[in-house]
Amino acid sequence: MPSVSVCFSPILFPLFKNDDAVVVVVDVLRATSAIVTGFDHGVNVMVAVAGIEETLSYKDKGYLVAGERNGEMQEGFDFGNSPFSYKPEVVKGRNVAISTTNGTQAVVAAKDSHKLFIGAFLNISALCKRILNENRDVIVLCAGWKNKFNLEDTLFAGALAEKLAGNGYLLNCDSALAAIELWKNAKPDVNAFLATSSHRNRLKHLDLEADIKYCLTLDLCKSVPELEAGVLVWKD
Amino acid sequence: MPSVSVCFSPILFPLFKNDDAVVVVVDVLRATSAIVTGFDHGVNVMVAVAGIEETLSYKDKGYLVAGERNGEMQEGFDFGNSPFSYKPEVVKGRNVAISTTNGTQAVVAAKDSHKLFIGAFLNISALCKRILNENRDVIVLCAGWKNKFNLEDTLFAGALAEKLAGNGYLLNCDSALAAIELWKNAKPDVNAFLATSSHRNRLKHLDLEADIKYCLTLDLCKSVPELEAGVLVWKD
Incomplete structure (x- = not known):
């Protein structure tokens, strides 16, 4: 059977080297x-896109440009990192270049993987189904906060690892075991569990409670974006 | 109040840079x-000592030399990594050079810290008392397994962080929150909690159940080794 591993930081990702694996990048709050x-x-x-300047250069190609650093939108960008900015009337049929503090850096770190999916609580069931079709080892790459461990990405990793373990995937690494354990504690009330977490409190100062609540909701979305030839696409 | 942070891997240690902090290095199984x-x-x-060859060179200085790689004793060494090798009749009054897969690498990574203590379940209460006397920020540096997260060091970090939080220390990082949460789940039966952990299973193949049981016992020891001028000493 394939296995599921959890990597708590992009810095640690080289330790998980597995050219045949599916990598799921997650940055729950909020990329x-x-x-x-x-x-x-x-x-x-x-x-x-990793850098701010490079992101802005996509404007000339007709892209919307989105991004933040430390939770706040940057000058010259069309919008920041809030999912609520991605309204259908704004984004339908458009191309978007995005650069964030943590999430896009993780995508860049894992860009050479066999397959790279974008994961969030919002699409977890659709993602799980898509992964099961692949029948390969899975590495959940948590974006973390500036390369440090964070709780919300770990909870997502635990939720996904639990689903995959329920489908017979092996749990080979302690980080997967820990993530599942934490998810079991959190799932009765994820919002309350994260009440003392560091990034939640970081965002609280920015008055983003509605964003947080939305990002912690399971299965509101059905897209499973994946990286193909350097760009994220959804192959429905 | 001072804070307590938990670092899950020596690779992540530079992210926790704090020149005034006390660093506790832990490698429960078994260094x-x-x-x-x-x-x-x-x-x-x-x-x-980081390297095998450098460790062996201490023989000429009259040291006992101890060490392992991947849980097994290396040729030319007096003993490996089992606590049971450190019998009073063997080690009393002696100097020892030690090199292990993970633990000594973590000591080397943190050697420039303001103060570096050696932590284990075996000395956790004595260590906590010693730390409280310092009244400084604390970073628990988990040796992990070849720079990956491991459960047993994380549980120790959670146990220590819980004690320090009970004495008013702040919990500033998500890894400290996660470690405490995992410790709460584990503490009714640490041995059972670790039954599926990766390193425990690694050691099981080496028939080290007695070592594991011993290493998971709280407060059998009263020494709190610390680094002073490059060597570990116990200042009773």
């Missing part, structure tokens, strides 16, 4: 939640 | 458990 929402609302393609 | 046992049994000083 991958925004990307999934974008595709559900009709985005055509997205590019995940 | 730091062995070191603590050694001092309780009368070791004079210990040096933690």
Whole structure:
């Protein structure tokens, strides 16, 4: 059977080297939640870009440009990192370049994987179904916060690993076991569980409670964005 | 109040840079458990050495040399990584050079810290008392397994962080919150909680159940080894 591993930081990702694996990149608050929402609302393609300047250069190519640093929108961008910015009337049929503090950096770190999917609580069931079709080892790459461990991405990793383990996937690494254990504690009330987490409190100062609540909701979306020839697409 | 942070891998340690902090290095299975046992049994000083060859060179200086790679003793060494090798009749009054897969690498990574203590379940209460006397920020550096997250070091970190939080220390990072959460789940029966963990299973193949049981026992030891001028000492 294939296995599922969980990587808590992009810095640790080289330790999980597995050229045949499917990599799921997650940045629950809020990059991958925004990307999934974008595709559900009709985005055509997205590019995940590491640098601010490079992102802005996509404006000349007709892209919408989205991004934040430390939770706040940057000058010259069309919108920041809130999933609520990705309204159907704004994004339908458009291409979007996105750069965020953590999430897009993780996409860039894993860009050479056999297959790279974008994961969030919003699309977890659709994602799980898509992964099961692949029948390969899975690495859940948590974007974390500036390469540090974070709780919300770990909970997502635990939720996904639990689903995959229920389908017979092996749990070979302690981080997968820990993520599942934490998810079991959290799932009766994820919002309450995260009440003392660091990034939630970081966002609280930015008055983003509605964003947080939305990003912690399961299965509102059905898109499973994947990386193909350097751009994110949803192959429905 | 001072804070307590938990670092899950020596690779992530530079992200926690804090020149004023006390660093606690832990490698429950088995390096730091062995070191603590050694001092309780009368070791004079210990040096933690990264390389095998460098460790062997200490023989010429009259040191006992101890070490393992992947859980197994290396040729030319006096003993491996089992705490049971550190018998009083063998180690009393002796100097020991030690090199292990993970634990001593973590000591080397944190050697420039303001203060570095050796932690294990075996000395957790004595260690906590010693830390409280310092009244500084604390970073628990988990040795992990070849730089990957591991459960047993994380549980120790959670146990220590819980004690320190009970004394008013702040929990600033998600990894400390996660470690405490995991410890709460584990503490009714740590041995059972770790039954599926990766390193435990690695050691099981080496028939080390007695070592594991010993290393998971709280407060059998009273030594709190610390790094001073490059060598580990116990200042009783």
